[in-house]
Amino acid sequence: xxxxxxxxxxxxxxxxxxxxxxxxxxxxxxxxxxxxxxxxxxxxxxxxxxxxxxxxxxxxxxxxxxxxxxxxxxxxxxxxxxxxxxxxxxxxxxxxxxxxxxxxxxxxxxxxxxxxxxxxxxxxxxxxxxxxxxxxxxxxxxxxxxxxxxxxxxxxxxxxxxxxxxxxxxxxxxxxxxxxxxxxxxxxxxxxxxxxxxxxxxxxxxxxxxxxxxxxxxxxxxxxxxxxxxxxxxxxxxxxxxxxxxxxxxxxxxxxxxxxxxxxxxxxxxxxxxxxxxxxxxxxxxxxxxxxxxxxxxxxxxxxxxxxxxxxxxxxxxxxxxxxxxxxxxxxxxxxxxxxxxxxxxxxxxxxxxxxxxxxxxxxxxxxxxxxxxxxxxxxxxxxxxxxxxxxxxxxxxxxxxxxxxxxxxxx
Amino acid sequence: xxxxxxxxxxxxxxxxxxxxxxxxxxxxxxxxxxxxxxxxxxxxxxxxxxxxxxxxxxxxxxxxxxxxxxxxxxxxxxxxxxxxxxxxxxxxxxxxxxxxxxxxxxxxxxxxxxxxxxxxxxxxxxxxxxxxxxxxxxxxxxxxxxxxxxxxxxxxxxxxxxxxxxxxxxxxxxxxxxxxxxxxxxxxxxxxxxxxxxxxxxxxxxxxxxxxxxxxxxxxxxxxxxxxxxxxxxxxxxxxxxxxxxxxxxxxxxxxxxxxxxxxxxxxxxxxxxxxxxxxxxxxxxxxxxxxxxxxxxxxxxxxxxxxxxxxxxxxxxxxxxxxxxxxxxxxxxxxxxxxxxxxxxxxxxxxxxxxxxxxxxxxxxxxxxxxxxxxxxxxxxxxxxxxxxxxxxxxxxxxxxxxxxxxxxxx
Numbered sequence: 001x002x003x004x005x006x007x008x009x010x011x012x013x014x015x016x017x018x019x020x021x022x023x024x025x026x027x028x029x030x031x032x033x034x035x036x037x038x039x040x041x042x043x044x045x046x047x048x049x050x051x052x053x054x055x056x057x058x059x060x061x062x063x064x065x066x067x068x069x070x071x072x073x074x075x076x077x078x079x080x081x082x083x084x085x086x087x088x089x090x091x092x093x094x095x096x097x098x099x100x101x102x103x104x105x106x107x108x109x110x111x112x113x114x115x116x117x118x119x120x121x122x123x124x125x126x127x128x129x130x131x132x133x134x135x136x137x138x139x140x141x142x143x144x145x146x147x148x149x150x151x152x153x154x155x156x157x158x159x160x161x162x163x164x165x166x167x168x169x170x171x172x173x174x175x176x177x178x179x180x181x182x183x184x185x186x187x188x189x190x191x192x193x194x195x196x197x198x199x200x201x202x203x204x205x206x207x208x209x210x211x212x213x214x215x216x217x218x219x220x221x222x223x224x225x226x227x228x229x230x231x232x233x234x235x236x237x238x239x240x241x242x243x244x245x246x247x248x249x250x251x252x253x254x255x256x257x258x259x260x261x262x263x264x265x266x267x268x269x270x271x272x273x274x275x276x277x278x279x280x281x282x283x284x285x286x287x288x289x290x291x292x293x294x295x296x297x298x299x300x301x302x303x304x305x306x307x308x309x310x311x312x313x314x315x316x317x318x319x320x321x322x323x324x325x326x327x328x329x330x331x332x333x334x335x336x337x338x339x340x341x342x343x344x345x346x347x348x349x350x351x352x353x354x355x356x357x358x359x360x361x362x363x364x365x366x367x368x369x370x371x372x373x374x375x376x377x378x379x380x381x382x383x384x385x386x387x388x389x390x391x392x393x394x395x396x397x398x399x400x401x402x403x404x405x406x407x408x409x410x411x412x
Numbered sequence: 413x414x415x416x417x418x419x420x421x422x423x424x425x426x427x428x429x430x431x432x433x434x435x436x437x438x439x440x441x442x443x444x445x446x447x448x449x450x451x452x453x454x455x456x457x458x459x460x461x462x463x464x465x466x467x468x469x470x471x472x473x474x475x476x477x478x479x480x481x482x483x484x485x486x487x488x489x490x491x492x493x494x495x496x497x498x499x500x501x502x503x504x505x506x507x508x509x510x511x512x513x514x515x516x517x518x519x520x521x522x523x524x525x526x527x528x529x530x531x532x533x534x535x536x537x538x539x540x541x542x543x544x545x546x547x548x549x550x551x552x553x554x555x556x557x558x559x560x561x562x563x564x565x566x567x568x569x570x571x572x573x574x575x576x577x578x579x580x581x582x583x584x585x586x587x588x589x590x591x592x593x594x595x596x597x598x599x600x601x602x603x604x605x606x607x608x609x610x611x612x613x614x615x616x617x618x619x620x621x622x623x624x625x626x627x628x629x630x631x632x633x634x635x636x637x638x639x640x641x642x643x644x645x646x647x648x649x650x651x652x653x654x655x656x657x658x659x660x661x662x663x664x665x666x667x668x669x670x671x672x673x674x675x676x677x678x679x680x681x682x683x684x685x686x687x688x689x690x691x692x693x694x695x696x697x698x699x700x701x702x703x704x705x706x707x708x709x710x711x712x713x714x715x716x717x718x719x720x721x722x723x724x725x726x727x728x729x730x731x732x733x734x735x736x737x738x739x740x741x742x743x744x745x746x747x748x749x750x751x752x753x754x755x756x757x758x759x760x761x762x763x764x765x766x767x768x769x770x771x772x773x774x775x776x777x778x779x780x781x782x783x784x785x786x787x788x789x790x791x792x793x794x795x796x797x798x799x800x801x802x803x804x805x806x807x808x809x810x811x812x813x814x815x816x817x818x819x820x821x822x823x824x
Binding site: 040042043048049050053058096105107111112113114115116167169170171172173236237299300301302304305306307308339359361362367368369374375 | 432452454455459461462463508516519521523524525526527528579581582583584585648649711712713714716717718719720771773774779780781782786
């Protein structure tokens with residue numbers, strides 16, 4: 001297909017798929033009684049458990065508020081009202097106790113905590129959702145809470161982790177998961193005012209970027225999920241773990257930051273090191289699709305699901321390669337976008353009920369028919385579809401002589 | 413095949429397979445420097461990580477000591493010496509701190525703790541291994557430590573869980589996993605003196621039995637993995653979870669106890685409720701093999717590996733159905749044993765390097781080529797092969813007019 005026709009075709013498909021996904025969550029996930037969202041939904045949207053996962057609450061608030069604020073056809077009061085009720089539910093229930101920003105991982109339907117993780121992500125996704133809700137509502141109190149949460153998280157990560165509650169053990173090697181600087185870069189970008197260099201969060205963004213680059217190891221051939229606190233490879237399985245989808249997601253976070261900074265060298269590194277090479281290593285030559293986990297030395301991973309195909313790495317890869325193509329206008333990157341998106345639309349899509357399946361066997365067969373669960377909610381699919389539709393629209397709106405290295409501004 | 417010929421054939425196959433499995437662990441897992449065992453072993457036995465998992469240390473000590481003590485061809489000094497070095501490693505390193513029996517989950521190669529679980533199983537598998545080591549060595553200090561560990565665990569389970577370190581959360585429903593009474597029944601049987609009723613551990617065995625029977629729910633059609641503390645069904649996914657392999661393992665624990673007590677009604681309940689029905693529900697009609705997890709209402713489980721075929725449920729099912737056949741002489745139970753054992757030997761066995769693969773996709777293809785890892789060590793495969801060989805030998809040693817309801821005594 002001629003490039004422009006390909007872009008046109010994908011813009012239409014992305015938009016229709018986004019409508020179907022949001023339709024699914026609006027029909028099935030809202031809790032009118034307590035606020036917040038059910039995420040344990042079967043293929044047809046039936047609720048199979050009423051646990052409320054805090055990660056997924058914050059993420060769905062973000063999706064609804066972002067779509068309401070930036071996409072005219074989603075400027076619907078029911079979306080904003082559901083986002084507001086979700087945000088209020090988090091403000092009322094997420095904190096485990098007074099005097100600390102530590103948030104629960106899971107809550108009962110009416111908001112009592114059932115599980116707490118000793119990590120930063122519940123708090124981060126609360127902050128993500130509340131900041132965007134504040135922007136959509138024009139209410140500063142949500143954004144103030146988001147800022148306070150971010151400050152608490154940065155304190156735990158960079159100064160003192162005591163409040164997270166992890167025991168100190170004589171044999172444990174402190175290490176940095178890729179997710180930590182990724183999450184903080186994403187949050188700094190969300191909470192910042194889009195004013196580029198010099199904003200209050202600029203130092204945090206720069207720190208995250210440097211930390212992310214430390215995960216690019218083995219002469220730039222691998223993005224390691226875990227490295228030592230001083231940025232070195234770790235021994236054993238932990239040190240050899242690569243997650244192609246995570247690398248690709250980090251890649252578009254880095255590319256977006258590089259574009260904002262006008263840093264072409266960083267942009268090139270993001271595309272080559274965090275997108276193209278992890279994709280080449282992680283794409284299953286036999287059945288297609290991205291592996292969930294890999295061992296960078298080619299050994300067998302210990303994660304039982306390592307060879308399964310999960311929805312979110314494919315959603316992230318679509319965003320990554322489309323953003324990279326918009327940046328460089330390299331046809332090979334458009335081809336990779338098309339390859340991943342065709343696989344994802346063929347394998348994960350559910351034309352009957354909307355929203356994607358999440359979990360396929362290596363051969364591409366759906367093995368879990370659920371649409372949502374403890375780790376899948378209203379986030380990766382709609383975020384990717386929204387971002388792809390935006391980037392495609394910008395590419396198609398350009399005059400015919402396309403400019404290389406133009407920033408896309410897809411997610412500001 | 414005529415039944416006696418079938419039993420003869422399986423006795424030979426079990427014995428040869430046990431030799432191959434033990435050969436694998438002896439060749440590859442011993443740490444001559446620090447004592448204890450490597451469990452992260454690839455297909456050919458190569459060490460891909462030197463983490464030492466406490467569950468697997470205790471289990472391997474048990475297997476080596478048990479084989480040394482009870483199977484003449486394994487009365488080899490190298491087995492006892494490796495078991496002793498493993499026991500000493502646990503005594504020296506497993507405890508996280510002084511003044512508590514709390515043990516680590518994972519240790520560095522030289523024995524420094526890297527992870528601690530807020531559950532009872534590290535301590536239980538230490539006790540299991542140390543008691544059997546004490547029996548094999550004729551040294552009471554190992555058995556005294558095992559008894560002290562069991563008393564600590566029983567205190568945590570039945571009186572005060574504070575020392576386990578789980579937070580008290582307003583929304584959390586206290587629940588009992590099937591594994592807790594299973595583990596304690598197994599330990600009480602191990603640590604007891606085989607004197608049946610009236611032994612010091614008799615009350616604990618009776619308590620475990622009653623708790624296990626509470627997991628048989630839905631009019632006896634399902635063995636639920638989790639129930640409330642007062643023995644009732646729980647709402648949501650947690651309450652609907654069934655693990656066929658776990659039910660079958662609990663089944664032979666219960667059958668062995670019933671035989672010791674001469675309780676024929678309990679034996680019948682163990683066979684029908686914990687073996688036959690979970691097997692019928694859990695056997696994959698399309699590809700064969702037992703599913704790892706199920707939802708008893710037929711919904712999709714949320715565990716990513718639910719449809720995978722794991723080695724240990726098949727090992728446990730072999731023991732369960734052979735013990736049940738030896739008890740009842742019901743040909744259908746021998747047929748089920750043969751069905752499971754044929755599947756397991758065809759799919760999990762590695763004729764080249766010994767010991768079984770652990771993880772297959774639903775269709776039976778090996779998806780993880782490792783022989784050992786964080787949860788697979790020298791335990792389920794050799795224990796099952798040893799027990800099956802013993803039971804088969806007893807059956808074949810009987811006079812030709814076979815007695816019904818004879819106890820097997822396979823594991824005393």
